[in-house]
Amino acid sequence: MRMRFLGTGAAEGIPSFGCTCQRCQMARKKRSHNVRQRAALLIEAAGHRILLDTPPEISSQLDQAEVFDLSAVLLSHEHFDHVGGLVEFEYLNRVLPIFAGYDVLPKLRLTPRLEERALLSGFHSHTWLHFGDLRVMPFKVIHHVPCYGFAFEETGTRVLHFSDSGPDLSDLHRHLLEGADVAIFHTPTFEPHHSHMSVESVISLVQEYSLQRAVITHINHNNLLHEELVQQVAPYGITVAYDGMTLEV
Numbered sequence: 599m600r601m602r603f604l605g606t607g608a609a610e611g612i613p614s615f616g617c618t619c620q621r622c623q624m625a626r627k628k629r630s631h632n633v634r635q636r637a638a639l640l641i642e643a644a645g646h647r648i649l650l651d652t653p654p655e656i657s658s659q660l661d662q663a664e665v666f667d668l669s670a671v672l673l674s675h676e677h678f679d680h681v682g683g684l685v686e687f688e689y690l691n692r693v694l695p696i697f698a699g700y701d702v703l704p705k706l707r708l709t710p711r712l713e714e715r716a717l718l719s720g721f722h723s724h725t726w727l728h729f730g731d732l733r734v735m736p737f738k739v740i741h742h743v744p745c746y747g748f749a750f751e752e753t754g755t756r757v758l759h760f761s762d763s764g765p766d767l768s769d770l771h772r773h774l775l776e777g778a779d780v781a782i783f784h785t786p787t788f789e790p791h792h793s794h795m796s797v798e799s800v801i802s803l804v805q806e807y808s809l810q811r812a813v814i815t816h817i818n819h820n821n822l823l824h825e826e827l828v829q830q831v832a833p834y835g836i837t838v839a840y841d842g843m844t845l846e847v
């Protein structure tokens with residue numbers, strides 16, 4: 599299974615529009631891993647390409663990654679940084695399957711053209727979606743709106759994506775974590791935050807479970823610089839994602 603991190607920024611992205619903080623200014627001056635477009639992940643497995651979330655920059659992200667076709671789009675939740683680019687697909691010249699939770703679908707705003715092109719499908723938690731030998735199970739995570747994480751499985755490999763999960767995990771989450779090859783967490787900030795996991799909470803999780811590999815993404819301008827983050831989390835075997843990073847498992 600191949601994962602391509604098309605964007606790794608949190609809601610505001612880095613640089614954040616209109617912000618002149620030191621980290622945003624640094625990102626403007628020097629193109630580096632400190633520039634983070636909003637988060638999207640491409641999963642490639644079993645001959646399929648699944649896009650997870652459609653941030654406002656999605657068309658340029660896909661173009662830059664030279665991805666011109668998708669098997670399907672999965673949406674985690676209604677927040678703008680995750681669905682703001684959905685309308686970009688209205689000019690796609692073929693039918694595009696788009697999956698979202700039944701409680702997320704009514705929140706999506708489509709243009710009339712996209713309504714014609716998109717094949718919208720709802721899903722419930724814990725129901726497997728099949729793309730050949732790649733299977734995907736959505737599961738609820740705690741966030742201030744209905745939000746889904748996803749388990750991706752292919753021939754004994756399991757990748758977990760916790761989307762905008764809060765720090766509290768259920769028994770199901772813990773059970774899934776125990777057999778995961780890779781677990782991906784959204785950590786806008788370094789220090790604990792009420793509505794999101796933080797880098798510190800992922801460090802605790804890694805210590806609690808012997809996770810094979812944890813990846814942090816969806817990072818904001820209040821977090822550490824990329825190089826500083828790498829230094830802090832590398833001893834725990836945590837990978838800091840950056841825009842364009844590819845991971846194979």
Ligand SMILES: [Zn+2]
Pocket residue numbers: 608609677679680762816
């Ligand atoms: Zn978000």
Ligand SMILES: [Zn+2]
Pocket residue numbers: 614617618619620621622623819
């Ligand atoms: Zn800033």
Ligand SMILES: [Zn+2]
Pocket residue numbers: 675677741762
């Ligand atoms: Zn969110």
